[in-house]
Amino acid sequence: MAKQPGKIYLGYEDEVIGDKNQTLLNYTVNKIGGLPDWPPIENIQFSSKCPLCGLHRLLVIQCYAPLENSVYHRTLYVFSCINPNCWIQSESWLCVRTQCQEKSSNEPSAIVAMPNAETQVSWCNGADEWDENDNDAANGNFMNVDNVPSPNNAIPRNSDEDEESNSFELETVEQALGNLQVFDAHNANMSPIQGAVGAIGAPTAAAELEGGDEPGLVTVDTPTAPTNDVQALLHQTAELPHDLRSRLMLGPLQFVPKYMYVEEEWNKSSSADDKVTELLNKYTRENEIEACGGDRVGVAVGAAGDDEPYEEATPLHGDKLFHAFLTRLRKNPGQILRYSREEPPVLGAPLPSAAGTPESPSVPTVCARCGSRLTCELQLVPEFAETLRLHPTNISLAHLHFLSVLVFTCSQSCWQSSDTLVKEFIVFQPEVV
Numbered sequence: 001m002a003k004q005p006g007k008i009y010l011g012y013e014d015e016v017i018g019d020k021n022q023t024l025l026n027y028t029v030n031k032i033g034g035l036p037d038w039p040p041i042e043n044i045q046f047s048s049k050c051p052l053c054g055l056h057r058l059l060v061i062q063c064y065a066p067l068e069n070s071v072y073h074r075t076l077y078v079f080s081c082i083n084p085n086c087w088i089q090s091e092s093w094l095c096v097r098t099q100c101q102e103k104s105s106n107e108p109s110a111i112v113a114m115p116n117a118e119t120q121v122s123w124c125n126g127a128d129e130w131d132e133n134d135n136d137a138a139n140g141n142f143m144n145v146d147n148v149p150s151p152n153n154a155i156p157r158n159s160d161e162d163e164e165s166n167s168f169e170l171e172t173v174e175q176a177l178g179n180l181q182v183f184d185a186h187n188a189n190m191s192p193i194q195g196a197v198g199a200i201g202a203p204t205a206a207a208e209l210e211g212g213d214e215p216g217l218v219t220v221d222t223p224t225a226p227t228n229d230v231q232a233l234l235h236q237t238a239e240l241p242h243d244l245r246s247r248l249m250l251g252p253l254q255f256v257p258k259y260m261y262v263e264e265e266w267n268k269s270s271s272a273d274d275k276v277t278e279l280l281n282k283y284t285r286e287n288e289i290e291a292c293g294g295d296r297v298g299v300a301v302g303a304a305g306d307d308e309p310y311e312e313a314t315p316l317h318g319d320k321l322f323h324a325f326l327t328r329l330r331k332n333p334g335q336i337l338r339y340s341r342e343e344p345p346v347l348g349a350p351l352p353s354a355a356g357t358p359e360s361p362s363v364p365t366v367c368a369r370c371g372s373r374l375t376c377e378l379q380l381v382p383e384f385a386e387t388l389r390l391h392p393t394n395i396s397l398a399h400l401h402f403l404s405v406l407v408f409t410c411s412q413s414c415w416q417s418s419d420t421l422v423k424e425f426i427v428f429q430p431e432v433v
Contacts, residue, residue, distance in 0.1 A: 032336075078378070079096075255391060372411050
């Protein structure tokens with residue numbers, strides 16, 4: 001990845017790395033998954049075991065990140081444990097940095113060229129495409145109540161005596177239905193007659209009309225109380241399959257290796273934003289004129305102050321930070337990674353406080369080795385999790401999701417001649433629920 005001050009670079013998923021391309025891989029390749037390609041440094045000692053559960057961690061991403069005017073090749077490797085109880089813990093994630101210098105040349109490291117191809121991967125598109133509900137009879141929410149036959153008069157009768165008998169029975173049924181109570185909060189769209197005849201869509205409460213000596217008797221089946229705590233089940237963490245756990249105890253596995261290409265972030269909807277700004281300014285001016293011309297409107301607007309003619313609308317879900325996070329990502333659909341050593345990350349949730357917790361330790365402000373300022377250099381965004389597939393089965397695990405994974409590195413990229421690996425700081429932010 002090329003480094004320019006103030007620039008933000010976005011990573012996108014590329015094609016799968018086949019067996020024929022394995023020999024072309026090295027520490028200068030940006031990739032997802034696979035096995036780490038270490039630089040030619042002697043005595044690299046690295047343990048991939050998770051400190052929480054002891055299982056081997058998998059390589060999540062390898063990012064080639066040289067610095068301008070530096071003689072070092074520089075690569076970041078991010079690992080994580082896929083154990084459900086560990087995946088959501090920052091402590092189970094690990095980022096190590098390597099640096100090496102080409103012995104055959106004293107020239108600065110070359111900057112990786114930026115590809116210009118646009119991604120075809122979409123993100124969050126079509127989220128509002130819901131199936132239309134035609135309210136037909138098949139869904140149980142629609143019934144022509146004027147033509148509903150009574151259970152006791154299914155066969156037509158033509159005689160006057162039959163009509164009188166039928167009228168008496170209907171009056172009895174209507175009187176009984178007036179006292180009927182169906183305790184079914186999930187079927188609020190049913191009419192009283194639907195509840196009486198047991199219409200489709202009433203799984204928890206049923207009313208049955210019985211004949212015989214007591215034609216007006218109505219019985220209601222009492223709903224069975226749930227035996228499981230649904231809320232507890234939703235928060236319960238799934239376990240890894242036994243065979244997968246056994247394999248991770250013996251040695252590291254890998255995600256399906258894929259190339260990743262990078263391009264500079266740019267605003268694809270700048271013209272649309274200009275149009276929105278123009279309409280907003282027009283709306284503000286018109287409301288100011290209307291407020292000055294009418295006493296009624298003037299009082300309403302004046303109550304908020306002359307300097308506040310417009311108030312920004314709050315998102316329906318009430319979380320402005322998360323709303324801004326999604327809005328920024330949607331400007332470049334398909335992005336899985338954000339890289340910058342100068343610009344701050346795009347946060348969907350606040351960072352841990354200074355006190356911190358065992359699950360979310362506080363973010364240090366300085367490097368523990370040299371005391372230089374820490375900077376968020378690498379950010380994995382939610383779409384990244386969709387690229388993770390286990391090799392060679394190509395299956396995904398349902399719990400491998402997150403809001404952000406933030407990698408904080410030393411702003412001076414401190415390095416000593418005796419170093420082989422330098423550990424960086426990671427903050428894992430779970431999905432917003």
